[in-house]
Amino acid sequence: MDENTDFEVRSLDVNHDNPVIKHRWTYHLKFLLAGLLFGIILVKSEVVSWFRIQEMFRLQSFHMFGVIGSAVVTGMLSVWLIKKYKVKTLSGEPIVFIAKKFSKGNIYGGLLFGFGWAITGACPGPLFAQIGTGFTVVIITLLSAIAGTWVYGKIRASLPH
Amino acid sequence: MNSIDWLKQPWPWYIAGPLIGLMVPLLLIIGNKSFGISSSLRHICAACIPAKIPFFTYDWRKETWNLFFAAGILLGGCITALFLADPQPVQVNPKLVTELAQYGIHDHTGLLPVEIFNWSALFTLKGFFMTVAGGFLVGFGTRYAGGCTSGHSIMGLSTLQWPSLVATMSFMAGGFLVANFILPLILNG
Secondary structure, rough: OOOOOOOOHHHHHHOOOEEEOOOOHHHHHHHHHHHHHHHHHHOOOOOOOOHHHHHHHOOOOHHHHHHHHHHHHHHHHHHHHHHOOEEEOOOOOEOOOOOOOOOOOHHHHHHHHHHHHHOOOHHHHHHHHHHHOOOEEEEEEEHHHHHHHHHHHHHHHHHHO | HHHHHHHHOOOHHHHHHHHHHHHHHHHHHHHOOOOOOOOOHHHHHHHOOOOOOOHHHHHHHHHHHHHHHHHHHHHHHHHHHHHOOOOOOOOOOHHHHHHHHHHOOOOOOOOOOOOOOOOOOOOOOOHHEEEEEEHHHHHHHHHHHOOOOOOOOOHHHHOOOHHHHHHHHHHHHHHHHHHHHHHHHHHHO
């Protein structure tokens, strides 16, 4: 099998699921619920607020830094515990971590995303949440983001990585 | 104050942050999934408009979990707005209030400034730029970087990946630059 270096489609090889077996829709429900939880947290913590993002980039509030910082610490601790106790998934599979390869895109793409984050006050997750709260014009932001993703896919061969 | 009223208040960072951090082990434990959202935009492209582009030519159906996750976030937004909405407007830093007033932004009751982000504003140069160009940069940038704040800043840093640290610093640098030097020009114009 070819080595899969594209981690976002890694499920192709580390997913234990037999590709022939089609999941019942209930399998996907748990991810919907996880997303639901995440969406509620995002909105209640005001992470989806354009105003909070502006405050963050002007160093006018600690809030966003506190959110991201404590999220990272919690995540680090959880990963460490998972590795230490060899925690398995609900279906008994070992939990695998795929290393991310460095690419110049981390820098160039990162900067471009940063520009967009400051303008829209949102990263991809908040876009979905904002639409959910009824801010319908964000649908256009989301469609523009999809367009941006598509254009990247089209021209990536000519971009420095 | 009953518990629902308490929940309706904005959640402080020391509650929200750890809860967000717990999404990392949650997704790993329920299905060995790597926390990240910008990839959903890629899967949407692969599902709807692959156009024979190699980057979108893969079995996106194996990543359906991510699309359900994104749909869940949208629903979470709905539920929060319907049942847990904060009756008070967002408490914005007074310095920002003053700055925004210069641009004609006075309404802080929404998640975004309604004076800029609304359907009719899309037909103005400013509104179009903020929504469409801004959105485009988010989509293009996250793909080029290989992740967003969830994938890189939270998941990537939790798993001690230095490319994610580089990405996160770039996100911040880009944001600081635009918010402080470019946005005032756009919003004033």
